[in-house]
Amino acid sequence: MDITLNVNGRPEQFSAQPNELLVERLRDGLGLTGTKVGCDTGQCGSCVVRLDGRSVKSCLILTVSAAGSEVATIEGVTPAGGELSGLQEALRQEHGTQCGFCTPGMVMALGELVESTAGGEAPTEPEIREWLTGNLCRCTGYHSVVRGVQRACAPAAEPLVDTVRQEV
Template identity: 85%
Template sequence: MKVNGVEERFAAEPNELLVERLRDGLGLTGTKVGCDTGQCGSCVVRLDGKSAKSCLVLTVAATGREVSTIEGVAGPDGELNGLQEALRQEHGTQCGFCTPGMVMALGELVDTTAGGPAPTEPEIREWLTGNLCRCTGYHSVVRGVQRACATSRQEG
């Protein structure tokens, strides 16, 4: 599989979860383990560009596919991408545990709506249903997504 653009080769056990391979095998600990049942969204990565809960994906199912983790989102110099910066500006994080999964999931929303109408607040909140946060109350996260979408439209 390719992880953040880098070809990775390894032998995986048939029951190994993708989140285990990323964290324990590749040292990409930005992908969090929260509930281990697909409920909290802290383990979200992008699998071939689509959000996926890596605690529900077997590593072998990612063979030959492109996996993107939070470590691959920022620029090579560590510069935050548009969504990360917008969340920072809108105070869309607090403890930060859920943030990597939210950035990966919401990044798909920002990407898929680029060039079209900006997502509405209800659409953003619907997109967030798979990501649980115990700190922010989601208001600042929604504002961050709205800012990121507006900024991407101005730049595009």
């Protein structure tokens, strides 16, 4: 089936098999390997992309069902040679990217949360943790990820409270 997708702001036209998954098209067909394949069952979240602005697990979406849609991948968040997004920088500062395998999916999913709360009330820790449901971190870096989201959502004039406990 011939389809067109707008991927990271660029139109892409190609033929896709009816059973081809969006993650396969992104990684194998378009070379966008930042979108990871972790479980192939929608459980881990490493394949999260934005489809028409909403976070979706691309291992559960058929490419043909995404025809005509806008797809944003981690490669579109920070163009080559560009600066990190506010969320990416906050995660870096809070050490929320340990091995990095889950990071692209988390950035794509949590980016939607950060954008939806911009200019409004910052999400609470339980809200951030709820949003993280479905994004598994094998290194158990959730505390650092939560702090990174809090940093990304904190008003610039407001100092960020350090929630790290000091070990004696």
